[in-house]
Amino acid sequence: MNKKKVPQGTISRLFEYLRELKNLSIINIRTVSSSELGERLNLSDAQIRKDLGYFGSFGTSGAGYNIEELKKALEKILGKDKAWNICIVGIGHLGSALLGYPGFKDHNLYVAAAFDSDLKKVGRTVGNIIIEPIEKIKSIVSSKRISIAIIATPANTAQKVANDLITSGIECIMNFAPIKLDVPENVKVEDVDLSHALENLTYFANNEK
Amino acid sequence: MNKKKVPQGTISRLFEYLRELKNLSIINIRTVSSSELGERLNLSDAQIRKDLGYFGSFGTSGAGYNIEELKKALEKILGKDKAWNICIVGIGHLGSALLGYPGFKDHNLYVAAAFDSDLKKVGRTVGNIIIEPIEKIKSIVSSKRISIAIIATPANTAQKVANDLITSGIECIMNFAPIKLDVPENVKVEDVDLSHALENLTYFANNEK
Numbered sequence: 510m511n512k513k514k515v516p517q518g519t520i521s522r523l524f525e526y527l528r529e530l531k532n533l534s535i536i537n538i539r540t541v542s543s544s545e546l547g548e549r550l551n552l553s554d555a556q557i558r559k560d561l562g563y564f565g566s567f568g569t570s571g572a573g574y575n576i577e578e579l580k581k582a583l584e585k586i587l588g589k590d591k592a593w594n595i596c597i598v599g600i601g602h603l604g605s606a607l608l609g610y611p612g613f614k615d616h617n618l619y620v621a622a623a624f625d626s627d628l629k630k631v632g633r634t635v636g637n638i639i640i641e642p643i644e645k646i647k648s649i650v651s652s653k654r655i656s657i658a659i660i661a662t663p664a665n666t667a668q669k670v671a672n673d674l675i676t677s678g679i680e681c682i683m684n685f686a687p688i689k690l691d692v693p694e695n696v697k698v699e700d701v702d703l704s705h706a707l708e709n710l711t712y713f714a715n716n717e718k
Numbered sequence: 719m720n721k722k723k724v725p726q727g728t729i730s731r732l733f734e735y736l737r738e739l740k741n742l743s744i745i746n747i748r749t750v751s752s753s754e755l756g757e758r759l760n761l762s763d764a765q766i767r768k769d770l771g772y773f774g775s776f777g778t779s780g781a782g783y784n785i786e787e788l789k790k791a792l793e794k795i796l797g798k799d800k801a802w803n804i805c806i807v808g809i810g811h812l813g814s815a816l817l818g819y820p821g822f823k824d825h826n827l828y829v830a831a832a833f834d835s836d837l838k839k840v841g842r843t844v845g846n847i848i849i850e851p852i853e854k855i856k857s858i859v860s861s862k863r864i865s866i867a868i869i870a871t872p873a874n875t876a877q878k879v880a881n882d883l884i885t886s887g888i889e890c891i892m893n894f895a896p897i898k899l900d901v902p903e904n905v906k907v908e909d910v911d912l913s914h915a916l917e918n919l920t921y922f923a924n925n926e927k
Contacts, residue, residue, distance in 0.1 A: 591924070606811045606816075618916060657920070682919075683915055697922040703910065707908075708796070711798070711827070712797060714865040
């Protein structure tokens with residue numbers, strides 16, 4: 510299976526399917542048809558079959574999907590059956606907040622390291638994580654088997670940090686710095702651009718009356 | 719002018735045009751044609767003329783745009799010529815970080831109030847902002863002329879908070895809670911969904927090899 514061929518929309522919907530299957534499982538429902546699942550999510554049954562079709566053949570015609578089996582299959586596809594170590598680079602206001610963000614563990618993500626270039630911060634402990642100097646990115650990413658990095662640095666250092674992370678083997682980056690990172694094709698960047706959202710709201714506030 | 723008719727892409731590009739005009743202004747350039755501006759931003763001159771056309775007629779054929787004039791016009795359209803008061807609801811990890819977020823003032827946004835439902839937090843000062851009880855949303859939004867609200871509560875209280883804000887006259891919401899808010903048509907919500915970004919990265923980490 511090549512991830513490049515799976516559309517972004519399909520990936521997002523697989524997470525929706527998984528959440529809904531968990532809801533059904535909690536109320537002891539054992540099987541669900543694509544049209545029932547579609548109705549609950551306001552999607553067509555054809556859409557659901559198409560999305561699942563990227564990953565193989567699930568369910569039996571007429572009987573629908575076995576909820577436990579499909580749940581397990583989706584957890585495996587989506588990486589929800591494992592834990593992932595992440596690191597945070599840039600421990601300013603935002604980075605500190607992220608170090609204490611309780612939402613990570615809902616996604617089986619564990620903050621295993623934090624880095625900052627400011628030597629006054631290095632050595633301090635936030636939560637139970639010691640802030641390390643950015644020179645140690647390579648050795649720690651490797652020794653702690655970190656798969657996902659979060660960049661929470663200012664814009665002017667984000668690209669250098671991204672380069673260091675990529676050289677260290679990181680292929681998944683969540684970027685809070687308000688710049689477009691230049692990365693190789695095999696690296697996935699998810700931008701969380703607060704500026705963009707704030708600009709849209711300011712425009713709307715100015716033009717709403 | 720009706721904001722509903724202006725496409726989202728146009729609004730985003732207007733902010734790009736404004737940034738680029740400021741860059742040109744700094745190096746003392748006085749006029750720019752749509753094709754020169756387009757070249758700098760990797761956009762066609764027709765696109766630029768079309769985007770600006772939503773807001774009137776700018777520039778003179780042959781002479782291009784007067785940079786100072788277009789800059790001022792865009793600042794006015796985008797609400798960058800005024801300051802906007804914002805409030806933050808939910809002063810947990812994320813809300814606290816946002817209270818100290820230095821990026822707001824780059825957008826002429828000023829945190830004028832903070833609210834939390836936890837009475838242990840109410841009355842505490844973060845930065846120079848006193849945390850108020852959520853029962854005071856209506857009176858404070860009105861007395862401090864707050865235009866934009868940021869919801870940083872857990873998912874299960876976000877809709878109630880949104881309802882309170884909307885009743886208080888708020889029409890622009892930045893939502894960090896991982897739920898889709900149900901709001902009237904005249905209310906603009908910008909979702910910043912960290913879960914969605916994290917899920918995509920987990921999928922990618924799991925399928926990259």
